[in-house]
Amino acid sequence: MEVCPASSLELTISVPGFSSSPSLLSSGEGSGLMRDLDINQVPNGGPSRKKLRLTKEQSRFLEKSFKQNHTLNPKEKEALAIQLRLKPRQVEVWFQNRRARGKLKHTEMECQYLKRWYGSLTEQSRRLQKELEELRAMKVGPPTMISPHSRVPLPASTLTMCPRCERVTTTIPDKGPSKTTTTTTPATNPATLSAKVPILPSRHTSTTY
């Protein structure tokens, strides 16, 4: 159950040309467009929730402590709240939202990275396809080999995808008894591929949200 914010929260509202947080904000924050006003001072807060805007100073301070630690223990929360003249709940909410924002930023970057990766894979696929066609065109007479399973002649250079292990198996003609060599080409997972695919676009993923 939530407490009615209009009646209990120590809110501040952005108002040009006014400041109300003398503890940390005493040094004139004159450059900013927004100043803050305690909403508690607004007579009859009413049921509609008013928009709080933290001061630059408050945000800066919260950001600073967020850099040190992304979560708060109750003591830190209390201390921050006192220092910034906010309710502990407000500090808590700020940290929650801040974590969410960081995560959003992170997933956006991941998304961009995957897009680039997809692009380069598409390009690579296109190149390999072309190369394959050229190699096939160059081929003079199709040397045959016998399938180990069916004993039916197979064309040379057959690429097949094993549905179970998702590996590409290259069937190549060999002297003596027929042989299939498995070229390790596991598909999918970017995490594993990133170490193997040299054309992977560089990744500027920052974990510092």
Place this chain on the structure above:
DNA sequence: CATGTCAATGCGATTT
């Protein structure tokens, strides 16, 4: 006025 930002709310899950 459409859109973006961000503090705040509500709720379910988890932890202590």
Place this chain on the structure above:
DNA sequence: AAATCGCATTGACATG
């Protein structure tokens, strides 16, 4: 049971 979290969402306000 209370505290805390993540997540989705809301609503006030700013901005182009």
